[in-house]
Amino acid sequence: MRCKKAKVLISPYIDGELSEGERESFESHMKDCGNCRAEFEETRNVHNLFTGAERFGANYGFTTRVLANLETKTRRKELLVPLFTRFVGVVAVLMIIGIGIVSGRFIGRSFSFQKPGNIATFFPLDTFNATPPDSVGGVYLAMTEAGNEK
């Protein structure tokens, strides 16, 4: 076995992941090669650091909390769809109001092109008939005209 191959097998050897044949070849190489043996020892020291490393257990009441949160979070997820629908509704209403405001301003601006002094020319009083013939005022006037008093 060459050093390059042996170095690749250091971790699998430590972890017990080599086949019988690979393990024998590896051990044989380690006996003969000081460099590879030094690297093997260093890697094994790192592995040994974890020996006896503390294992943490879940805190008291973990299962109860998960079951409670599962219910809450599932309910919250179910609420998300109506919330989204509500959100879309609110956005639609706001958009309609916005369009109304913008178009209102646009119409207002088109009228504001007319100067105040020219309003009389824009809406001449001659065209305005306060008592059209068919209206009550028009009939009254017709009745009160000379000759129709009776």
Added chain:
Amino acid sequence: MLNANKADDLSLVNRLKKGDASAFEEILLKHEDRIYNVCRYMLGNEDDADDAAQDTFIKAYRNLSDFRPDSSLYTWLYRIAVNTCLDYKKRPFFAAIFKATREDDEVVRELPSNEPSPERLYESKQTGHALRAGLKQLSEKFRAILILKEIEELSYEEIADVLDISIGTVKSRISRARKELKQQMKKIMEQK
């Protein structure tokens, strides 16, 4: 040891799929410690680990249909846990500040001897702190693979399943992760 429970796990999953809610409680009780332990080492503090472990089980419950019967329940849970922890690391800055409390509280090695001398206890504590600090310096993928191998003692095949990588990648990544950890710990010990 873990494979012996595969049939039991599968039966629990089948019960849960049929609507037996008590099966989920049994799954929780059976796997909560190992999932919490992984989260604790991945995230380094108790509160985040508790939240991440809870999220792991809630995600598992909701995505039960994704579980493949040919896979092991615990490797599937480990996978969700590792991904959840990676997501926690990517949390927005302010969320991380508000959630993180006691950073890296006591991940200390226990001594093999029952009556350690004060020198050995001190030495062990120093090594434990260096190990904790060294792990923290590693990239997420190196940290995850070392935790699964060294703390959870999974086989290469199981790690490949959890991390969704090939066994060849597991071999090379573990080797590189150990080298990296050795260098990080050397730096840390030199600074002291």
